[in-house]
Amino acid sequence: MDLKQIHELIKIINKSNIGEISIEDKDGKVTIKQKEEQVVTVAAPAAAQVYNVAPTAAAPIQAATPATPAAPTPQADNLITIKSPMIGTFYRKSSPDKPPFVEVGTEVTPGKVVCIIEAMKLFNEIESDIKGKIVKVLVDDASPVEYDQPLFLVEP
Secondary structure (H helix, E strand, O other): OHHHHHHHHHHHHHHHHOOOEEEEEEEEEEEEEHHHHHHHHHHHHOOHHHEEEHHHHHHHHHHHHHHHOOOOOOOHHOOOOEEEOEEEEEEEEOOOOOOOOOOOOOOOOOOEEEEEEEEEOOOEEEEOOOOOOEEEEEEOOEEEEEOOEEEEEEEE
16 A cells, blocks of 8 residues: 555544554555544543533533422422433434424333434434333433433433
């Protein structure tokens, strides 16, 4: 491979989600890796690297979460939280022109889809494990979420 081909490969790798590629031909072998710091930043702040908005978007979400239980203090004991099973982007609808899966007041049963979390270009339907009524939606649509972050409050 000549230097121009290697530079083109580097550009392609930088624009893609590929972490590493190795190419071998009669002249030799070339291995191109993404910078290690990208992998580390994905693991540390979770959604920060993947979505590039987590430092600004995660702070309001985390600030809003403690304030939410303070308002319904008498009912807080009997509410159950549906939490995010993964890191990703939270969506209330399957597409922009569709209605939300659940609204405040919606009755949910085990197995009912309550939202979608996009992780690495895969859309994962999140189902309710409990029966009850949605009392509060804790996350804004199209916001990054962390593992185990509260998404909904449900009254059984």
